[in-house]
Amino acid sequence: MSSARRRAAAHWLSAPALAVYALFLVVPIASMALISFQNFEFYGGIQPGITLKNYREIFTDSYYWEVFGRTFWIALVVTALCAVLGTFEAIVLHRMANPWKSIFLLVVLGPLLISVVVRTLGWALLFGSTGLANKALLALGLIAEPIAFMYSVTGVVVALTHVLVPFVVISVWASLQRIDPAVERAAVSLGAGQPTVVRRVIVPLAMPGILSGSVMVFALAASAFATPAIIGGRRLKVIATAAYDEFLNTLNWPLGASLAVLLLAANVLVLYASNRLIERRYKAVFRESAA
Amino acid sequence: MSFLELTALTKRYGEHAAVDDITLRVDKGEFVSLLGPSGCGKTTTLQMIAGFVEPTAGRITLEGRDLLAVPAAKRGLGIVFQNYALFPHMTVAENIAFGLEMRNVGRAERRQRVAETLALVGLSGFAERHPVQLSGGQQQRVALARALVIQPGLLLLDEPLSNLDAKLREEMQVELRRIQRAVGITTLMVTHDQAEALALSDRVVVMNEGRIEQEGSPLAAYEHPRTGFVCDFLGKANLFMVDRVDASGLTVGSLSLPLPVGESAAVRAGDRILVRPEKIAFGEPGAGALAARVTNRVFQGNHWLVQLHTALGDALVIRQNDGSACPVEGDEVHLVWRAEAMRAVAAERPAG
Numbered sequence: 144m145s146s147a148r149r150r151a152a153a154h155w156l157s158a159p160a161l162a163v164y165a166l167f168l169v170v171p172i173a174s175m176a177l178i179s180f181q182n183f184e185f186y187g188g189i190q191p192g193i194t195l196k197n198y199r200e201i202f203t204d205s206y207y208w209e210v211f212g213r214t215f216w217i218a219l220v221v222t223a224l225c226a227v228l229g230t231f232e233a234i235v236l237h238r239m240a241n242p243w244k245s246i247f248l249l250v251v252l253g254p255l256l257i258s259v260v261v262r263t264l265g266w267a268l269l270f271g272s273t274g275l276a277n278k279a280l281l282a283l284g285l286i287a288e289p290i291a292f293m294y295s296v297t298g299v300v301v302a303l304t305h306v307l308v309p310f311v312v313i314s315v316w317a318s319l320q321r322i323d324p325a326v327e328r329a330a331v332s333l334g335a336g337q338p339t340v341v342r343r344v345i346v347p348l349a350m351p352g353i354l355s356g357s358v359m360v361f362a363l364a365a366s367a368f369a370t371p372a373i374i375g376g377r378r379l380k381v382i383a384t385a386a387y388d389e390f391l392n393t394l395n396w397p398l399g400a401s402l403a404v405l406l407l408a409a410n411v412l413v414l415y416a417s418n419r420l421i422e423r424r425y426k427a428v429f430r431e432s433a434a
Numbered sequence: 435m436s437f438l439e440l441t442a443l444t445k446r447y448g449e450h451a452a453v454d455d456i457t458l459r460v461d462k463g464e465f466v467s468l469l470g471p472s473g474c475g476k477t478t479t480l481q482m483i484a485g486f487v488e489p490t491a492g493r494i495t496l497e498g499r500d501l502l503a504v505p506a507a508k509r510g511l512g513i514v515f516q517n518y519a520l521f522p523h524m525t526v527a528e529n530i531a532f533g534l535e536m537r538n539v540g541r542a543e544r545r546q547r548v549a550e551t552l553a554l555v556g557l558s559g560f561a562e563r564h565p566v567q568l569s570g571g572q573q574q575r576v577a578l579a580r581a582l583v584i585q586p587g588l589l590l591l592d593e594p595l596s597n598l599d600a601k602l603r604e605e606m607q608v609e610l611r612r613i614q615r616a617v618g619i620t621t622l623m624v625t626h627d628q629a630e631a632l633a634l635s636d637r638v639v640v641m642n643e644g645r646i647e648q649e650g651s652p653l654a655a656y657e658h659p660r661t662g663f664v665c666d667f668l669g670k671a672n673l674f675m676v677d678r679v680d681a682s683g684l685t686v687g688s689l690s691l692p693l694p695v696g697e698s699a700a701v702r703a704g705d706r707i708l709v710r711p712e713k714i715a716f717g718e719p720g721a722g723a724l725a726a727r728v729t730n731r732v733f734q735g736n737h738w739l740v741q742l743h744t745a746l747g748d749a750l751v752i753r754q755n756d757g758s759a760c761p762v763e764g765d766e767v768h769l770v771w772r773a774e775a776m777r778a779v780a781a782e783r784p785a786g
Contacts, residue, residue, distance in 0.1 A: 325519035328486055331506050332513040333584065334536035343532075347523045 172407070179400035189396060197401035207385075207402075214381040215409070217299055218365035224304045225360045229311025230353050234345060236312070237319045252313075254306045263373040266302045267293065270374065294376040302370045307363055311356035318352025319345070351425050358417045362410045382406045435498055437462040437620055438483075438588060443492035445478050452478045454644035456492070465614055465621045467631035470641035471667070476624045479641075480590055483622065485509050496588060512581030512619070516593040518573045520565040526552070526576050527561035533584040551583040554613060571602045578610070582617060589614070591623040595630055607633050628668050632656065640664050662779055665708050672714070673706045673779065674746045687746045690721045694776040701778035708777040711739075712752040716761060717770035724749070724769040728761050742769070 179197055182190040201207045236247055254262060269276045270292035277289040292298035322345065330340045346353075368383040375381065380388070382402055389399030436459035445453040453475040460466050468476040481487040483494055485506030494501040501509060521529050527548050534544045552558050555575040565573055574594065581589060594610065595603045611634055614621050625631050631638045632652040639649040640663070648655055648664045656668050665671040678685040679701055683692045686707065694701060701707070717723055726742040726749060738760045740751040749769065753760050761767050 323517065323519060325515045325517060326521060328484075328506075329513065329515060329519040329580075330521070330532070331486075332484060332509075332511060333533035333580070334507050334510070335532075336507055339536070344521060348521075350523075 175400045176404055178397050179404045181397045183395045183397045188394075197398045198405075200398065201401055201405065210380050210382055210385050211405075213296065213379070214365055214383075214406075217296060217303065217371070217381065218361050220300050221303045221307060221364040222357050222361045224300070225308050225311045226353055226357045228304070229308045229356060229360075230315050230346065230349065232308065233312045233315035233319060233349070233352075234341060237316065248316075252309050255309050259306070259369045260373070262306065263302060263370050266298070266305070266370075267373055270298050270301075293374065294379055296375075296379070298374045299371050299379070299381075302374050303364050303367055306370070307360045310359045310363070311353065314356035314359070315349050315352040318349040322348050351421055354417060354421050358414055361413055365410055365413075366406060436460060437464075437497060438622070439493070439495045440479070440483075441493040441495075443479065443482060443494065444490045445475070445482060445487060446490045451644050453482070453489075456641075456644075456646055458639060458646065458649070460620060460622060462620055463618050465611075465623070465634060465636045467623045467625055467635040467638045468641055469625055469628060469631040469638050469667070470647075471626060473643075474641040475644040476626075476641050477592065480592055480622065480624045483588075484511060484513055484590055510584065510586055512584060512586035512589045514574075514577045514581050514589070514591045514594050516596060518565075518577040518597075520573055520576055520580070522565050525562050525564055526557065526568070529565070529576055530580045530583050533580065537584065547583055551579040554582070554616065555579045556609070570598050571606060574598065574606060575609075578613065582613070582619070587620065589619045589621040591621060591625075593625055594623065596625070596627065603630070610634060632668070638668075640667060642667075658777060659708065659779065662706065665779055670711050670750055670752075672709045672711060672749045674709070676701060676703055676705050676707060676778075678703055687724075689724055689746075691776070692722075692773040694778050695774050702780075704781045706779045706781065708779050709771050709775055711750040712737075712754075713775035714749070714751045714769050714771050716751075716753075716767045719768050720770070722770060726767050726769050728763050728765045728767065731760065731763055742767070744769070 178189070180193045180195070182192060182194045182196055184190055232251055236244060236251065239247060257265075268274060271277070272289040272291070272293075274292070276292060277286075280286045281289065290297065292301065326344060326348070327340055330344045335343065366383055367381070368387065371379065371381045372384050372387070375384070383406065386399045386402040386406070389395045389402065393399075438458075438460040440456055440458040443453055443456045443458075444451060456475070456479060458466075468479060470476050478487055482489045483501065485501075485504070489502065496509075521532065524532070530548045530551055531544050534547060539547070548561070549558070552561060555578055557572060557575050557579065560568065560572065560576075565576065568576065574597075578594075591610075595606050598606060607630060614634075623631070623634065635652055637649060638652050638655050640647045640655065642663050648660050650658075655664065659665040659668060659671075662673065665673060674686045676684050676686055679693075683690055684694075684701065684707070685691075691707075694707060719725070724744050724746065726744040728740055729743050729748075730741040732739040732741075736755050738753045738755065740753055740761065742749045742751060751769065
């Protein structure tokens with residue numbers, strides 16, 4: 144078979160998958176983008192024509208600035224916490240011997256196996272002013288007053304960190320697997336203690352994993368819906384819950400769509416920028432492990 | 435007291451003894467090779483000295499102090515790993531400076547010592563490269579520089595040249611020997627490559643199944659192997675079973691041979707005699723000449739490898755390419771050798 148025909152065959156063979164992809168991903172997103180440029184009248188519904196009114200409203204209303212600020216602040220804190228905890232967890236896990244290694248890996252991945260609503264309602268039970276979390280902290284003498292976990296950024300951050308840590312653990316784990324154990328031994332033979340080995344050798348070599356895990360966590364935290372909705376409640380809005388409100392309560396689809404489009408754009412921007420950064424910074428150094 | 439002493443060193447994994455009661459003395463400045471096939475315990479021995487494997491029993495002392503009481507990070511040994519184990523995220527200079535940083539050497543002195551060591555291994559000008567930008571041989575030199583810059587009392591080399599191609603390996607052998615002599619550092623090398631061990635070492639220690647089979651200078655070990663294993667592992671060997679021994683000489687099959695000369699003269703029936711392939715010549719028929727037929731001939735440039743079939747089994751002869759003709763496949767020839775070329779190898783006798 145000639146190479147041209149072979150290429151044509153490849154296109155035809157991937158056509159069904161592309162069709163599904165286009166139908167269920169590209170079309171909804173495109174129509175969402177389209178709606179975001181349309182006008183909404185309270186008594187007339189969606190009007191034909193193209194306008195930037197929705198975007199203007201979002202950019203001029205301090206309420207939306209606050210929502211955006213809160214969303215990305217939560218995403219940033221969750222990402223930082225997940226990066227630190229996840230890296231630490233992955234290194235500890237990596238050094239464990241079987242069977243503990245497998246058992247604890249399952250424990251770490253546990254949150255991903257539970258339905259998001261069930262897990263978040265579980266946190267809601269723990270988070271009340273007389274909930275287990277506050278009772279335990281009070282009993283340990285770590286706090287004098289109950290912490291307001293429910294309907295607060297703190298609670299949302301704790302619950303999101305809990306469920307998103309596994310993404311960092313998995314991606315750091317993959318990086319750790321690629322590190323030659325002899326490199327660690329070389330550092331020890333040159334006089335490095337364990338903390339130095341971790342700081343100077345393990346963490347820098349696992350950095351691509353830490354960064355790619357963090358990028359995933361950031362995107363997921365910024366677009367999280369169920370956790371902010373249940374723990375944050377009705378007043379503590381993030382972009383996802385604000386968009387939901389516009390769609391289902393106010394029925395202002397165009398405004399909701401603009402919020403969703405802006406969230407998507409911000410996420411894509413962060414993903415793209417960090418990928419570029421990771422590639423440029425580490426490609427030269429890790430060429431052999433990338434190959 | 436020797437510089438490095440291993441005394442009754444043993445490592446057991448369950449029932450299996452990876453290293454079985456090894457005692458070895460290494461003098462200051464000496465280059466000693468642990469030579470053996472994979473699984474003979476040579477690498478485990480090295481790792482016990484380095485501190486990465488805990489011995490089951492025995493002692494290791496370096497300059498009289500007990501090494502086993504010192505954690506690996508504080509032993510201060512220079513180690514070159516088989517795959518170099520360079521830090522991929524650091525430049526060449528940072529790699530080499532790492533051990534100095536761990537010793538809190540000041541920045542200015544660090545820079546000077548890194549530069550000196552790079553010059554020693556012939557890599558000045560490569561300081562700012564990353565390991566992936568270097569060839570295998572260059573990475574090897576960086577690994578050596580990184581181990582030497584901390585001025586260790588003992589240098590441990592784990593199969594240092596096995597990842598290099600044949601030509602580069604020969605170059606690095608010469609280079610390694612030059613650097614080791616220049617620094618005068620006591621060196622223990624682990625290798626499975628007999629040519630490497632013979633070329634580099636002051637002394638080779640042949641290991642098999644966790645035990646030392648024989649140790650001695652490369653020439654002595656090659657010329658006077660004491661066991662069948664050493665005969666085979668160090669160089670190529672023709673071994674013939676001795677049928678009878680009397681005052682006039684040996685009877686080997688239909689051959690009447692003189693008694694071997696030298697230390698191993700106490701040969702008994704059931705022992706074997708060793709004749710190295712390069713010490714056999716093609717000669718005239720006679721009582722001491724072994725009739726043979728050439729089965730295969732391999733040209734190697736400066737010599738031929740000639741495989742032959744004889745009444746005593748298969749034999750191998752190395753014939754130098756000195757300009758004269760070499761027998762071809764199917765030729766009937768007679769193999770002769772001098773009495774001095776024969777070594778008696780004792781049969782494996784049950785202990786006690």
